[in-house]
Amino acid sequence: xxxxxxxxxxxxxxxxxxxxxxxxxxxxxxxxxxxxxxxxxxxxxxxxxxxxxxxxxxxxxxxxxxxxxxxxxxxxxxxxxxxxxxxxxxxxxxxxxxxxxxxxxxxx
Numbered sequence: 852x853x854x855x856x857x858x859x860x861x862x863x864x865x866x867x868x869x870x871x872x873x874x875x876x877x878x879x880x881x882x883x884x885x886x887x888x889x890x891x892x893x894x895x896x897x898x899x900x901x902x903x904x905x906x907x908x909x910x911x912x913x914x915x916x917x918x919x920x921x922x923x924x925x926x927x928x929x930x931x932x933x934x935x936x937x938x939x940x941x942x943x944x945x946x947x948x949x950x951x952x953x954x955x956x957x958x959x
Contacts, residue, residue, distance in 0.1 A: 869886065869890065871883055876897075876898050878913060891916065891917045891918050892914075892915055892917055892918065893913075893914060893915060894909055894914045895909070895910040895913030895914045896908050896909060896910065897909070897913075911935060911939075912935075912938070912939050912942065919931070
């Protein structure tokens with residue numbers, strides 16, 4: 852993968868959008884790792900979210916932007932980081948499956 856051409860202005864612009872598909876949704880695939888290291892940010896899509904009809908199926912915990920700190924005001928950045936932390940905690944403690952049933956509960 853080569854780097855896109857530099858921006859023509861001092862304010863910058865999006866010069867390229869790349870799509871990298873990982874076989875079997877393997878985010879640790881070497882090609883995916885190289886792409887993540889080379890780009891300013893990534894949006895990770897989730898098959899699990901798409902299967903649950905959640906669109907856009909963006910996996911927040913795997914998506915980052917290296918430019919976010921320079922683009923947002925300190926107040927907005929603080930709010931975005933707080934939301935990401937809360938979302939991550941929610942995902943770690945999510946007790947219901949996509950059908951709404953409590954995980955680990957057995958009906959007798």
